[in-house]
Amino acid sequence: MAKIKIEVRKPQYEVGKQKAAPESTRGGAGRMPFFFQVLLLATYACSALALWFVFLRIRAI
Numbered sequence: 001m002a003k004i005k006i007e008v009r010k011p012q013y014e015v016g017k018q019k020a021a022p023e024s025t026r027g028g029a030g031r032m033p034f035f036f037q038v039l040l041l042a043t044y045a046c047s048a049l050a051l052w053f054v055f056l057r058i059r060a061i
Contacts, residue, residue, distance in 0.1 A: 032040075
């Protein structure tokens with residue numbers, strides 16, 4: 001009679017808990033890179049400028 005090999009495996013969620021290590025971040029926790037900070041600031045400035053032009057247009061009517 002042939003031997004049957006039985007594999008006992010842990011559920012995937014258990015494997016993930018054991019191997020999960022806390023991620024280390026350089027600098028600060030959740031800090032945006034400088035390029036994206038400048039890009040966000042430029043976006044805010046362009047939006048404010050567009051709103052100002054709309055306000056001038058509406059006031060002139």
